[in-house]
Amino acid sequence: MVLKLSWSDVTTLLRRIAGDVQGLADVVVGVGRSGLVPAALLCNYAGCRALLSVFAKKYGEGKPPRRLYEKPVITWGFSGDLGGASVLVVDDIAVTGETLRVVGEYVKTRGAGRVYTCVVVRKPGASVDFYGLETEECVVFPWES
Numbered sequence: 001m002v003l004k005l006s007w008s009d010v011t012t013l014l015r016r017i018a019g020d021v022q023g024l025a026d027v028v029v030g031v032g033r034s035g036l037v038p039a040a041l042l043c044n045y046a047g048c049r050a051l052l053s054v055f056a057k058k059y060g061e062g063k064p065p066r067r068l069y070e071k072p073v074i075t076w077g078f079s080g081d082l083g084g085a086s087v088l089v090v091d092d093i094a095v096t097g098e099t100l101r102v103v104g105e106y107v108k109t110r111g112a113g114r115v116y117t118c119v120v121v122r123k124p125g126a127s128v129d130f131y132g133l134e135t136e137e138c139v140v141f142p143w144e145s
Contacts, residue, residue: 001137001138002137002138002139002140003135003137003138003140004139004140004145005120005121005139005140005141005142006142007142009142010038010041010120010132010141010142011041013120013132013133014038014041014042014045014120014132015045017042017046017118017130017131017132018045018046020130021042021046021088021116021118021130022046022047024086024088024114024116025046025048025085025086025087025088025114025116026048026049026050026085026086026087027048027049027050027052027082027085027086027087027088027112028040028042028043028046028048028050028051028052028087028088028090029051029052029053029054029087029088029089029090029103029107030051030053030054030090030091031053031054031055031056031089031090031091031099031100031103032053032054032055032056032076033055034091034092034093034141034143034144035090035091035092035119036053037092037141037143038090038091038092038119038120039051039053039090039091042088042090042118046088048088050085052078052080053076053078054074054076054077054078054089054103054106054107055074055075055076055077056072056073056074056075056099056102056103057069057073057075058071058072058073058098058099059095064138071098071102072098072099072101072102072103073102074102074103074106077106077110078110080110081110081111082107082110082111082112082113083111084111084112084113085111085112085113086112086113086114086115086116087104087107087112087113087114087115087116088115088117088118088130089103089104089107089115089116089117089118090117090118090119091103091118091119092119092120092121092139092141093119093120093121093122093123093139094117094119094121094122094123094126094127094128094131095123095126096123096125096126097117097126097127097128100127100128101117101127104117116129116130117129117130118130118131119131119132120132120133120141121133121134121135121139122134123135123136124136
């Protein structure tokens, strides 16, 4: 089955998550491309001071997603130093949590202190600190339609 989320659905979920993460992170790092929209919204809603991006790939953009690599690969990242800042890594969906883990490791190499992970949608069993909705369905986000 396919679950189509509306903009209203996504903003409601992200506002709820923002309440949970308020004050935990100084910096939000969006996982590009699909995690950039929720990262920007969450950064605003939670009042974080900075928004950065890292591009990582494991799956293609199609529905259902096709595996491109065995493990997530960082394809682009920022080069600045985070100076011990707490970081919230944000993506749209976590199937296993591997991409979040890889991006979390990357931000630690850039000087992050505490690293939290967050997604709008989590598949059952995926490793993530904060999420808005858990489902086994194939999810279509409003920025994908």
